[in-house]
Amino acid sequence: MMNSCRSFVFWSNKMICARAIVAGPYYLSQRSHSPTAAAALRRRFSAATIRMSSGPIVEHVVLFKVKPDVEPSRVNEMVVNLKGLTSLPQVLHLTAGPVLRNRSASFAFTHMLHSRYASKSDLADYSAHPDHLAVVKVNVLPVCDDIMAVDWICDDLAGPVKVPPGSAQRVTFLKLKENLGENEKSEILSVTKGIKEKISSIDQMSVGENFSPARAKGFSIASVAVFGGVRELEALESQSAAENEEKDKVRGFLDGVLVVDYAVPGLR
Secondary structure, three states: OOOOOOOEOOEOOOOOOOOEOOOHHHOOOOOOOOHHHHHHHHHOOOOOOOOEOOOOEEEEEEEEEEOOOOOHHHHHHHHHHHHHHHHOOOOOEEEEEEEEEEOOOOOOOOEEEEEEEOOHHHHHHHHHOHHHHHHHHHHHOOOEEEEEEEEEEEOOOOOEOOOOOOOEEEEEEEEEOOOOOHHHHHHHHHHHHHHHHHOOOEEEEEEEEOOOHHHOOOOOEEEEEEEOOHHHHHHHHOOOHHHHHHHHOOHHHEEEEEEEEEEOOOOO
């Protein structure tokens, strides 16, 4: 069980720790957008120019911990080449960059990649693509000392498949206690999905069960909440009692929580 700390939105003060903002040469600055600016960015992604979800979407999130002695230029090169993978034919959406906040003291991830695919086979083809393998070998492994990945299927994603530039994301991974039954697991999934109804500032919510356990450090349920911008994400610090009551229903089923905040780069 993770050390207890002050509560942050979504999950218990018994599980979530730290407010360490990733700093130093590995933190590439992100600009907070006002509600007006964030709304303007979202309007650029009209139904005529973006793909809306019409079926299950495969989510792929990778967290990277960059070695502390790596030169900033090599970190930037890693980010640029990860972003370049968006051109691969299997990719529906891909964003990569520095973590905005790492809210879990047991981990110190500095960067994140989030991508979406139409199927598990598309994700497998992306993973095996020579361009992807080259980036991992040349740009990622030499500069990172910890990597984890979680994959899941979202059956009911509402809204655009591509997360709009200027948005903010909260990624949450849940580690369940051993020997939980399907009823408890279903309850955890239901409560996690229900968070969107409790927090009106969430534009999109994706929740599912991890299907790549070998790389996930024991975390088995994942979610990505999308907000209009960093301002809306930071407003979650004032968590309501009603939301805490929902989480209390499943808190006893959890053996760990990992929470990372990320700002999707804006248009330039």
